[in-house]
Amino acid sequence: MASSLSARGLTSQLFPRPSTAFLTTTSPRFTAAPALIAPSVSQCLNSRTSFSTSAPQSAKGAPGGKSRRKGEAPRDPKIVNMLKQFALLSPRRIPPPLRMARNRHLRHWTIHRAWLLFRRKERERREGELMRQYQGMYAACEELRLTDGPGSREQGYLYRVAMEKKGVYGHNGFPIEYTRPQTESPAREPWNHDWKR
Numbered sequence: 001m002a003s004s005l006s007a008r009g010l011t012s013q014l015f016p017r018p019s020t021a022f023l024t025t026t027s028p029r030f031t032a033a034p035a036l037i038a039p040s041v042s043q044c045l046n047s048r049t050s051f052s053t054s055a056p057q058s059a060k061g062a063p064g065g066k067s068r069r070k071g072e073a074p075r076d077p078k079i080v081n082m083l084k085q086f087a088l089l090s091p092r093r094i095p096p097p098l099r100m101a102r103n104r105h106l107r108h109w110t111i112h113r114a115w116l117l118f119r120r121k122e123r124e125r126r127e128g129e130l131m132r133q134y135q136g137m138y139a140a141c142e143e144l145r146l147t148d149g150p151g152s153r154e155q156g157y158l159y160r161v162a163m164e165k166k167g168v169y170g171h172n173g174f175p176i177e178y179t180r181p182q183t184e185s186p187a188r189e190p191w192n193h194d195w196k197r
Contacts, residue, residue, distance in 0.1 A: 078185075 087093065100108060141159060149157030169175060 098108075141162070144159040144162055145156050147158055148155050
């Protein structure tokens with residue numbers, strides 16, 4: 001209950017009720033005021049304060065209405081993407097909880113449980129198929145390991161040859177995953193097209 005009260009208080013601070021001058025409309029069915037509409041993601045990103053109720057000021061000469069202070073460096077695209085994700089998950093963007101009658105809630109719960117049951121059956125079927133394939137490969141490798149080699153070759157020769165993977169990646173080749181260092185995030189410039197030997 002305390003969290004709902006604090007959320008209501010926060011909503012009243014973020015979106016104050018407009019005066020009656022804003023509510024003059026021609027259609028009787030339209031009751032929403034422009035000041036009550038939640039700000040978009042770009043407005044949240046462009047605003048300097050996290051709880052600003054006013055729209056961001058746009059520069060006259062800036063393309064797309066984006067304002068930049070003098071001497072301020074452009075933002076990193078990774079930071080902008082991260083801020084967009086956080087803006088979508090902010091409490092202002094989360095819809096209110098569903099308020100349903102008892103029978104409607106029962107129907108909703110039944111459909112939800114049926115969907116979860118379907119997903120669990122699909123997951124178990126997929127895991128069973130992968131386990132069957134893995135056990136088939138394991139049995140084949142064990143058969144190769146216990147089989148005598150051709151001619152005077154010793155036992156396990158076919159298994160060792162199969163595990164060498166010669167020629168799988170081409171002549172004197174290696175997996176493409178080893179062509180660049182393994183990093184936690186992709187490079188800022190994926191490929192240097194201007195590089196010359």
